[in-house]
Amino acid sequence: DYWPNRGHMDVQGLTVKYTEAGRAVLSDISFSVEGGHSVGLLGRTGSGKSTLLSALLRLASTDGDISIDGVSWSSVSLHSWRKAFGVVPQKVFILTGTFRMNLDPYSRHSDEELWRVAEEVGLKSVIEQFPDKLDFQLEDGGYVLSNGHKQLLCLARSILSKARILLLDEPSAYLDPITLQVLRKTLKQSFSDCTVILSEHRVEPLLECQSFLMIEGSSIKTYDSIQKL
Numbered sequence: 217d218y219w220p221n222r223g224h225m226d227v228q229g230l231t232v233k234y235t236e237a238g239r240a241v242l243s244d245i246s247f248s249v250e251g252g253h254s255v256g257l258l259g260r261t262g263s264g265k266s267t268l269l270s271a272l273l274r275l276a277s278t279d280g281d282i283s284i285d286g287v288s289w290s291s292v293s294l295h296s297w298r299k300a301f302g303v304v305p306q307k308v309f310i311l312t313g314t315f316r317m318n319l320d321p322y323s324r325h326s327d328e329e330l331w332r333v334a335e336e337v338g339l340k341s342v343i344e345q346f347p348d349k350l351d352f353q354l355e356d357g358g359y360v361l362s363n364g365h366k367q368l369l370c371l372a373r374s375i376l377s378k379a380r381i382l383l384l385d386e387p388s389a390y391l392d393p394i395t396l397q398v399l400r401k402t403l404k405q406s407f408s409d410c411t412v413i414l415s416e417h418r419v420e421p422l423l424e425c426q427s428f429l430m431i432e433g434s435s436i437k438t439y440d441s442i443q444k445l
């Protein structure tokens with residue numbers, strides 16, 4: 217029950233391909249992330265940032281080993297592995313179901329808590345606009361919501377699930393400057409002890425990261441300051 221505790225990640229010799237015969241998008245990469253640190257993930261368009269985040273979630277076919285707090289992904293179930301993570305994808309697909317179900321898939325939280333978290337991420341006024349509020353049914357990937365709002369919904373879900381490791385894939389692409397401030401505040405408030413991997417093209421959202429990963433030509437480099445990039 218107490219795993220993961222610190223959220224320390226070790227990635228060893230990770231190779232990721234989309235097809236058996238295809239080229240490796242990431243080839244034999246290794247790096248570590250300190251538990252509780254925020255790491256900026258950089259690289260050109262198509263370099264493999266989203267691919268790396270999918271691989272961490274075991275959504276892509278991979279060789280190599282990843283462990284969290286010393287526990288290898290080969291020794292825990294897929295379900296337990298994924299439960300360690302909160303994810304805000306680049307393009308969000310919302311499951312058909314109510315706001316409530318999307319925020320709290322296992323019905324673990326009171327309405328009061330759902331509203332508190334919705335407010336924290338700036339979604340309260342959005343949900344209030346819909347008839348039935350939390351019971352409003354989202355259909356067809358949640359097309360009634362903007363992509364930015366869908367990302368905030370994922371963020372709220374990650375707060376509620378008390379994820380130890382948060383993966384954020386280019387949140388700034390769809391969020392306006394005010395919403396980005398909300399995201400920043402949330403990272404400080406609700407994810408201050410968590411390990412955060414933040415994929416970004418822009419420098420500004422990365423300023424609070426303690427280290428950086430740069431993907432270039434299917435390999436990865438680690439930097440401890442943004443000036444060195």
Ligand code: ATP
Pocket residue numbers: 234241259260261262263264265266267268306
């Ligand atoms: P961006 O900054 O545009 O989001 P990225 O760094 O996230 O780019 P990825 O989406 O990880 O890049 O893509 C890396 C490479 O993997 C690209 O060459 C892309 O064409 C390929 N790729 C991504 N998804 C798939 C897929 N589902 N099937 C096959 N190839 C894919």
Ligand code: MG
Pocket residue numbers: 265266267306385
């Ligand atoms: Mg991407």
